[in-house]
Amino acid sequence: EQLLVDLKERSYPILIGNGIFPLLPEELEKRGISTDRKLFIVTDDRVAPHYLNKVLDILQSKGYSCSYHIVPAGEKAKTLAQLEEVTTSALKAGMDRKSVFLxxxxxxxxDLGGFCAATYMRGxxxxxxxxxxxxxxxxxxxxxxxxxxxxxxxxxxFHQPSLVFYDTETLQTLPSREIYxxxxxxxxxxxxxxxxxxxWLDKHAENLLNLQSPYIEQAIHQGCLIKSQVVSEDETEKGRRAILNLGHTFGHAMESLSHYGQLIHGEAVAIGMVAASLLAERIGLVDNSLGVSQRTIDILKKFKLPVRLADHFDPMEMLAAMKHDKKTSGGQLVFVLPKNIGSVEIVKGIADDQVIETLKILKEVN
Ligand code: NAD
Ligand code: ZN
Structure with a gap:
């Protein structure tokens, strides 16, 4: 399966398939990354035991020279301190301006490896x-x-990759919580x-949760397709790309208030999407009779995701955290809110008390 992210001279393919790792060298070659360029793999300490040697073997057997750096697993690795460590390691390994990060x-x-690549020797x-x-x-x-x-x-x-190479076989070792x-x-x-x-997701939830082929590949393909279409229209988020942030204004606030601990990103986004649907109903953007918030809650629960805001979150603190997020414009909060299932709108200027009330309701969802 192949998709193309159409960004003129920055266009790149997304390859999706079960067991495609052996094709990596030829795909690199097709993208102009040949064996004369040193490769630097960034990975973490949970992924490395499963896949690092496999990828190294495949690349080295075709003549690539590779070095690597392993960071601790989890959100806590997304720091400037880790950026410096990875950079130090790349410098010591002799990576130069023609090198390529994986x-x-x-x-x-x-996010971390990509940002390292974006800044390493100016990119x-x-x-x-x-x-x-x-x-x-x-x-x-x-x-x-x-x-x-x-x-x-x-x-x-913003630093676009040269290739997205997705071997779905790797999902087999992913912990259930991460799948959800x-x-x-x-x-x-x-x-x-x-x-x-x-x-379609609703209908095949069971097969999808079991990572069954071809459903899981289809879901990934469709998700990547939607993402790439939105990105192609607005690469640097001047406007429409912001719709991809559905649930993220609320979600990021939860993540930062829990110090990137209790809730993982997808879980925070799930609760955030419920919040967005409740807020949309509250301000009358969506007709209550459409049942958008209930539908949102139901499908997320089907995928075993949390939908309720935990009691310990203080709505006022959440509001303050949201105002620190990037998704503000001239100090005003910007929300992505549903108009129906399958369509959203970007809305500014919502009064603080509407947000606070929504957060209170969010604690009652079940
Ligand atoms: P993650 O990278 O922390 O991976 C989740 C956990 O699974 C980690 O412990 C990891 O070590 C482990 N793991 C990964 N692959 C595994 C495998 N195949 N087998 C066993 N264990 C495996 O988290 P994530 O959920 O993949 O990503 C969340 C991050 O992505 C957040 O920081 C979020 O902000 C970011 N994000 C970025 C964008 C973007 O556009 N750049 C979009 C969405 C999310
Ligand atoms: Zn996200």
């Missing part, structure tokens, strides 16, 4: 090799970043773009 892992490794190419379901989202679109204690993804860049979290972003792509895809 991010082997989930969204954390993709070297990189390849995304996603190993989580969630990374069908993060590996496409060129947003790369690390977190700042004040807020998520506050230090970053990945579906949050898959469902998000349905909710923002397509009622038909949302219905």
């Amino acid at each position: 991010a082997l892992g989930g969204g954390v490794v993709g 070297v190419p990189f390849v995304q090799i996603p190993t989580t379901l969630l990374a069908h989202d993060s590996s496409v679109g060129g947003k790369v970043a690390v977190n700042h204690p004040v807020g998520k993804n506050m230090i970053g860049a 979290a990945g579906f949050a972003e898959v469902v998000k792509h349905g909710l923002i773009w397509s009622k038909e895809f949302t219905d």
Whole structure:
């Protein structure tokens, strides 16, 4: 399966398939990355035991010279301190301006490794090799970043990969909780773009949760397709691309208030999407009779995702955290809200008390 992210001279393919790792060298070659260029793999300490040697063997057997750096697993690795460590390691390994970084892992490794590539010697190419379901989202679109204690993804860049190479066989070793979290972003792509895809996800939830072929490949393909279409229209988020942030204004606030601990990204986004649907109903953007919030809750629960705001979150603190997020414009909060299943709108100027009331209701959802 092959998709193309159409960004003129920055266009790149997304390859999706079960067991495609052996094709990596020839795909690199096709993208102009030949054996005279040193490769630098960034991965984490949970992914490395499963896949690092495999990828190294495949690349080295075709004559590539590779070095690597392993970061600790989890959101806590998305820091400036880790950026410096990876950079030090790349410098010591002799990476130069013709070198290519490979991010082997989930969204954390993709965001961190991609940002390293964006800044290493003012920018070297990189390849995304996603190993989580969630990374069908993060590996496409060129947003790369690390977190700042004040807020998520506050230090970053737009740096498009040269290739997204997705061997879905890697999902077999992913912990269940991470699989569920990945579906949050898959469902998000349905909710923002397509009622038909949302219905399809709903219908095949069971097969999808079991990572059954061809359903899982189809879901990833469709998710990547929607993402790449949105990104192609607005690469650097001047406007429409922001619809991809459905659930993220609320979600990022939860993530930063829980210090990137209790809730993982997909879970926070799931609760955030419920919040967005409740807020949309509250301000009358969507007709209550359409049952959009209930439908959102139902499908997320089907994918075993949380939908309720935990009691310990204080609505006022959440509001303050949201105002620190990037998704503000002239100090005003910007929300992506559903108009129906499969379509959203970007809305500014919502009064603080509407948000606070929504957060209170969000604690009662079940
Ligand atoms: P992650 O990278 O932390 O991976 C989740 C966990 O699974 C980690 O512990 C990892 O070590 C482990 N893991 C990964 N692949 C595995 C495998 N195949 N087998 C066993 N274990 C495996 O998290 P994630 O959910 O992939 O990504 C979340 C991050 O992505 C967040 O930081 C979020 O902000 C970012 N994100 C970025 C974008 C973007 O456009 N750049 C979009 C969405 C999300
Ligand atoms: Zn996300």
